[in-house]
Amino acid sequence: MRPLLVGRHLFVLYPQRRAFAKMASDAKRAKLTDEERNADLSPLKSAGWTMVEGRDAIYKEFLFKDFNQAFGFMTRVALKADKMDHHPEWFNVYNKVQVTLSTHDVGGLSKRDVTLAKFIEEAAK
Numbered sequence: 001m002r003p004l005l006v007g008r009h010l011f012v013l014y015p016q017r018r019a020f021a022k023m024a025s026d027a028k029r030a031k032l033t034d035e036e037r038n039a040d041l042s043p044l045k046s047a048g049w050t051m052v053e054g055r056d057a058i059y060k061e062f063l064f065k066d067f068n069q070a071f072g073f074m075t076r077v078a079l080k081a082d083k084m085d086h087h088p089e090w091f092n093v094y095n096k097v098q099v100t101l102s103t104h105d106v107g108g109l110s111k112r113d114v115t116l117a118k119f120i121e122e123a124a125k
Contacts, residue, residue, distance in 0.1 A: 031106045040114040056108030062124050064095045076123040086112045
């Protein structure tokens with residue numbers, strides 16, 4: 001256990017917990033295995049996500065009633081993506097939002113993309 005003073009705040013760091021958190025983070029940043037691809041991407045493909053030609057990435061286009069709904073959707077996704085430190089590639093014109101997900105650190109799809117895609121599906125409802 002090591003205390004860490006940041007400004008006026010004192011934090012206690014537990015090495016075991018940091019190591020566990022790093023292992024969990026590393027697993028999410030690893031490229032999907034073939035088994036994970038079959039299990040994790042199948043429901044997303046059923047929901048309209050497609051593989052991007054020439055890249056290890058997934059893509060979906062969302063249509064909303066108007067710009068305000070599209071912008072609200074993007075705001076919800078942006079807040080989640082920022083918390084995850086995992087940001088989508090996206091493009092918006094009026095009521096249309098095009099989203100591409102891939103993990104640049106691993107050069108392809110990871111669990112982080114699957115997690116964010118599932119959140120995006122819920123945010124679009």
